[in-house]
Amino acid sequence: MADGYGYDKRAADGKGFMHGIAIDAVIFGFHDRQLKVLLLEYSLAGIFALPGGFIRETENVNDAALRVVRERTGLGNIFLDQFYVFGDYGRFDNRPLKAIMQAGGTAFDENHWLLQRFITVDYYALVDFTKAVPAPDEESDICRWYDLDTIPPLIQDHKQIIAKALSTLQDGLDKKLIGFNLLPDTFTMADLQAVYETILGKKLQRTVFQRKMLGLGILQRIAKKHTGRAHKAPYLYRFVSQPA
Amino acid sequence: MADGYGYDKRAADGKGFMHGIAIDAVIFGFHDRQLKVLLLEYSLAGIFALPGGFIRETENVNDAALRVVRERTGLGNIFLDQFYVFGDYGRFDNRPLKAIMQAGGTAFDENHWLLQRFITVDYYALVDFTKAVPAPDEESDICRWYDLDTIPPLIQDHKQIIAKALSTLQDGLDKKLIGFNLLPDTFTMADLQAVYETILGKKLQRTVFQRKMLGLGILQRIAKKHTGRAHKAPYLYRFVSQPA
């Protein structure tokens, strides 16, 4: 997360980074028919937060976000979308950060650049859960997935940020055809439907969903997948491209 | 605009404002069946730009945007939507600002806070053209409407910002029901259709459009409008609320 947390110790003096502005990432994964979010834990201070980071003085803001997601997941080619700037003055609260710095034994004074007001540019990322390797940053010690309905209390307005990320994801699901970014390279129609149902929070009719997805012309049938269970084997699909 | 332009002279020393971050506003109006954008001109320097401004140290970012739009248009209750952060390092170019400062006789040195890198949070606003009273800011001398297809060369990436604002507007037109923000309190169905056609850049079928709009249940019929021409008088409508 940003707002001061998860900063790179090599730059703890603020040299080389933009001040007052940071990025946060809501990194979504999908597993066991559940939508998951990647969170950092600062266990010494008992604090949970979204992954985030700062912007180097000559770095594109979008690249800073890519860097953060790459560092937390080990993944390169991920779907990443800027969705909102959280910039209310009232959200600014440096007490959790002080707690983290104190717990970590970092020296600081009240004028430390990390304790000043920050606004954050927020992104959501869709990653392949099976390929991601969660890794904490320099300050935190745990980085792991949480089901959306079992998220611990988070610092500042990070819970609202997740809520807004989710509703943005919901809005763009049909229009931008982004659901498949949460799945491995090959998947069954039932897998895809589970992604949609979980994100939208409602059941979809199987036959209607299948007709719609096939009608988009972006799915390629690969082979049959024998699940080892007593029924017809479903096809495996791969996403190929945008419709013509 | 921001990126250094249009700053408040009382704070030219940078005290009281956040550094490195600014807001720009793409203010849309509608008149003569044309979509228009409000631009500032710095005629001494021969430079055109979007209206923008800075964020006071204790001000919400969204409030800073509201303030800018209010100052340029004289309007209070306007529709305003944050749509993107432009944060590429490559977009940063302080030469136009230097030109403006020189033309204005403002003293400055290379380390002036306005000459450092800025990223901008960008908003689009939809205002009632008939009520807006364009007003330049402290540095510029002309503030006026431009048709979208006769926009002069703009500083930095302001042309791209307008393009992105327009496509965001297009995407949200049906979903968010925002078209009416461009019209006066009462309007005919033909007026409304003209707004939609201009924004979307294509003709719509009159009867289908009318059925759709009436079906939303958000229009109230006020009275007949006698246009003075040889045909049936259209109804005047008023927007009442979101559909139930």
Added chain:
DNA sequence: TATTATTGTATCATTTTGATACAATAATAA
């Protein structure tokens, strides 16, 4: 070989959208 669960697709009903037709004006012209 029957049974079971699930998949892929066909079919029909319902709803939405597209296209056309036409009566109802409000001004002007004859």
Added chain:
DNA sequence: TTATTATTGTATCAAAATGATACAATAATA
């Protein structure tokens, strides 16, 4: 006064999209 004209509001029918149901085709197990 009475056609003529341009537009508006709505009805109507066709076409397309969506919703709902049915059913045959498996792949495993009993």
